[in-house]
Amino acid sequence: MTESSEPRTFVDESLVKARFIRSNLSGVVMRGVILQDAELDSPWLFEDGASLVVNGIDVVPLIDAVLNERYPGRAARTARDPAGLRSAWSALERAWGAMLDRVADMPPGTVDVSVDDEWSFAQTLRHLVLATDVWLGQTILQRDQALHPIGMPFAEYEQDGYDMSIFVTEPPSYDTVLQVRAERVAMVRDFLADVSAEQLKETRESPWDPDYSETVLSCLHTILGEEWEHLRYAERDLDRIAANV
Numbered sequence: 001m002t003e004s005s006e007p008r009t010f011v012d013e014s015l016v017k018a019r020f021i022r023s024n025l026s027g028v029v030m031r032g033v034i035l036q037d038a039e040l041d042s043p044w045l046f047e048d049g050a051s052l053v054v055n056g057i058d059v060v061p062l063i064d065a066v067l068n069e070r071y072p073g074r075a076a077r078t079a080r081d082p083a084g085l086r087s088a089w090s091a092l093e094r095a096w097g098a099m100l101d102r103v104a105d106m107p108p109g110t111v112d113v114s115v116d117d118e119w120s121f122a123q124t125l126r127h128l129v130l131a132t133d134v135w136l137g138q139t140i141l142q143r144d145q146a147l148h149p150i151g152m153p154f155a156e157y158e159q160d161g162y163d164m165s166i167f168v169t170e171p172p173s174y175d176t177v178l179q180v181r182a183e184r185v186a187m188v189r190d191f192l193a194d195v196s197a198e199q200l201k202e203t204r205e206s207p208w209d210p211d212y213s214e215t216v217l218s219c220l221h222t223i224l225g226e227e228w229e230h231l232r233y234a235e236r237d238l239d240r241i242a243a244n245v
Contacts, residue, residue, distance in 0.1 A: 040052075043225070043229045067232070071228065071231070073091020074228050076088035077224040077225060077228055078221060078224075080217060081200075082195050082196065082197060085200075085224075086193070089189060089224070092227050093185060093189070096185075096231060099234060099235065099238075103121055103238065106238070110238070112171075112174075113241055118237060119233075121234055121237070121238065122171070122174050122177050123152050124152075125177050125178070126150050126152035126172075126181075127151070127153075127230065128227060128230055129148055129177075129180050129181055129184050130147065130148075130153055131222075131226040131227075132184040132187060132188060133146045133184070134207050135207070135219045136188060136220075136223060137187070139204045139205070139206075139207050139214065139219050140204060140216050140219050140220075141191075142204070147167075148184075149167055149168045150172045150177060151167060188223065192220075199216055200215065200216050200217040201215060201217070202216045203215055203216075204216065204219065
């Protein structure tokens with residue numbers, strides 16, 4: 001992501017139908033703008049201290065409340081004790097189970113359809129395999145060679161020092177994706193079954209920055225956050241596919 005050294009000002013400019021992908025718009029100020037039919041998607045919107053002010057109102061708490069109502073169990077994604085985390089993961093398993101059932105009832109090939117150049121459903125599951133491997137297998141459990149070859153990385157992972165050659169170049173079969181994904185779901189479930197409050201406080205080296213540490217709890221929160229965000233993305237795209245948009 002390229003950072004501009006100087007803030008830019010757009011006056012009387014038309015950005016109709018512009019698309020900003022993986023862009024940093026933090027601190028952007030818009031005055032007297034027309035936003036009809038605009039769409040904003042920010043997975044970091046609910047991080048501590050984040051705000052989004054529209055016409056003088058911070059809408060982040062409102063958006064968070066609506067999403068919690070739409071997705072039962074999502075509110076538990078920031079649970080801080082073992083029992084709460086187990087409950088949070090159970091809710092996620094139910095939500096993803098329903099999503100998998102929905103996809104199974106859709107036309108053949110749906111799992112490989114990309115909407116607006118976003119990941120397909122199968123690719124989304126592959127990315128969640130990678131998220132589990134990075135944050136649980138590699139970081140929390142400190143396993144060597146924790147990354148499964150079918151994991152779906154961002155292109156930016158290469159910049160973070162990952163050996164991209166470990167990942168497959170040809171898409172695996174959907175049955176293979178489902179099998180590996182199920183194994184990773186069970187891996188999280190099994191870890192949470194025995195985790196203690198003391199273990200949650202333990203620290204680990206960040207997978208992205210060796211000078212920064214994460215707690216076991218913060219790693220689990222990252223996994224939970226990834227799961228809910230990608231569930232939402234998957235539902236959004238499946239709705240578009242079903243509507244033939």
